[in-house]
Amino acid sequence: MGDNDQVAPLFAHFEALRNTLVQCLCIVLAGCVLCFAFVQPIIAWFTAPLYPAHSLLEEQIETVQIFNPHPTTQTYHLPPAGAANKPLPPGIVEIAPDAFQIPPNGGFTYALRKPQDKSLVLLGPLEGMKIALKTAFFVGLILTAPLWGFCVARFLSPGLREAERRAAIPFLLTSVGFIAIGGMFAYGVTIPLANTYLMQFNASLGVNLWSLSHYLDYSLFLLIANGAAFQLAAIGLFAVHYRVVTADALLAHRRGAIVAAFILGALLTPPDVATQILLAIPLIALYESVILYAKLRRV
Numbered sequence: 001m002g003d004n005d006q007v008a009p010l011f012a013h014f015e016a017l018r019n020t021l022v023q024c025l026c027i028v029l030a031g032c033v034l035c036f037a038f039v040q041p042i043i044a045w046f047t048a049p050l051y052p053a054h055s056l057l058e059e060q061i062e063t064v065q066i067f068n069p070h071p072t073t074q075t076y077h078l079p080p081a082g083a084a085n086k087p088l089p090p091g092i093v094e095i096a097p098d099a100f101q102i103p104p105n106g107g108f109t110y111a112l113r114k115p116q117d118k119s120l121v122l123l124g125p126l127e128g129m130k131i132a133l134k135t136a137f138f139v140g141l142i143l144t145a146p147l148w149g150f151c152v153a154r155f156l157s158p159g160l161r162e163a164e165r166r167a168a169i170p171f172l173l174t175s176v177g178f179i180a181i182g183g184m185f186a187y188g189v190t191i192p193l194a195n196t197y198l199m200q201f202n203a204s205l206g207v208n209l210w211s212l213s214h215y216l217d218y219s220l221f222l223l224i225a226n227g228a229a230f231q232l233a234a235i236g237l238f239a240v241h242y243r244v245v246t247a248d249a250l251l252a253h254r255r256g257a258i259v260a261a262f263i264l265g266a267l268l269t270p271p272d273v274a275t276q277i278l279l280a281i282p283l284i285a286l287y288e289s290v291i292l293y294a295k296l297r298r299v
Contacts, residue, residue, distance in 0.1 A: 020155040024148040031140030031147075039132045042139055043212070046219050047120060049191045060113070067107035074102050084110040120212040131213050138220060146176065167242070174234045182230030183223045189278055190269055191222055197272040225268040226279065233286035240294040247294035250287070257287045 035042060064082070068074045078084065078098040085108070088094065092108050093101040100108065122128050149172070157165055202208050239245045250257075258280075265280035 016155060020151050023151045027144050027148045027151070028141055031144035032136045033140075035140040035143070036132060036136035039136050042135060043131070043216070046135075046216055047212075049187065049219075050120075050195050050215065062112045063109055064112050065107060065109045066102065068102040068104060071104050073104065076100050076102055078110060079112065081113045082110045083113070084108060120210050120215055123211050123213070127211075127213060131216060135216060167238070171234070171238050174237065175231055178230045178234040179227035182227035185230070185279075185282060186222045186226035190226055190275060191219055193275045193278065194222065194270045194272065197270055197275060222268070229264050229268060229279070229283060230286065232283070233290060236287070236290035237293060240290060240297060245294070247291055250291045250294055254287070254291075258284055261287070 066076055075095070076099070078100075082098075084094070084100065088100070089106065089108050091103040091106045095101055102108070122131075153168065153172070157168075160168065199208055236245075236250075240247075240250075261280040261283035262276065264283060265276035265278075269275040269279055
C-alpha cells in the first residue's frame, strides 16, 4: 500500500502533463487552421514593408514602332500602357483614344510604359503551398501563445510558492507587452530600412529577384529578434523590482550595456550602420529606463 501511495502522485503528474500537452496542441492546431484560412492577408501584411505607399514608382519607357506593309488600311489598338507620340505622321487617323487607322506603307511610334516588377517569386510548383502552411503554423503558434502559455502556467503553478505565483502574471504581461513593442518597432522601422539598404546593395551586384519564402523567413527572424531584444527590458525591470540588481550595479555596467546594445544591433540587423544604430538607441533608452526605475525604488 505504501508503494502505491508513492507511485500514484507520479502517475497523476504524468496525466496532468499529458492533458496539458493535448490542450496546447489543440489550441495551436486551431490557431494554425484559422491562420491558414486567412493566409493571403497575413502574407500581404508581411510583404507590405517591401512596397511602402510613399515609395517612388520606377518605370521603363520603351519606344515601339508600328508599320503597315499591306496594300489596305489597317486599324491598330494601343496596349493599355501605350501612348502615341504626337503629332501623328501624315495619313494616320486617330479614330479613338487607343485606336488608329494606318494607311499602306504608313506607320507611327508610341511609348510603352513598363512598371518595374517587384513581385516576390515562387521557385517551384509546391512552394506556394509550403509557404502557406509554414506561415500559418508560425503565425498561429505566436498568436495563440497567450492561450497555450496559460495552460503551461496552470500546470506549473502548483509547484510555485504563493509569492512566485503573484509575480508570474505581471511578469508574463510585461513580457508580452515588450515583445509586442519590439515586433512593432521591427515592422515599422527595422524591416523597411533593411529592405531599402539590401535592395540598393544588391542592385550594385545584380538583379533583385527575391523569393517569397526567403523574404518571409528573413522578416520573421527580424520580428522575433527585435521582440527578444526588447524582452531584455522586462527582465531588467523585474530584476530591479525584486532587488536582484541595484541602481549602482546598473550604473557600473552602463558602458558595457551600451556596447552590448550596438553588438545586438549589428547581430539582429543587416550590415547597415543606420539600421544598427536605430535598434541600439531604443535598447540603450530601455536600459536607462531600468536605471531610473531602480532609483525611484531606491534599490
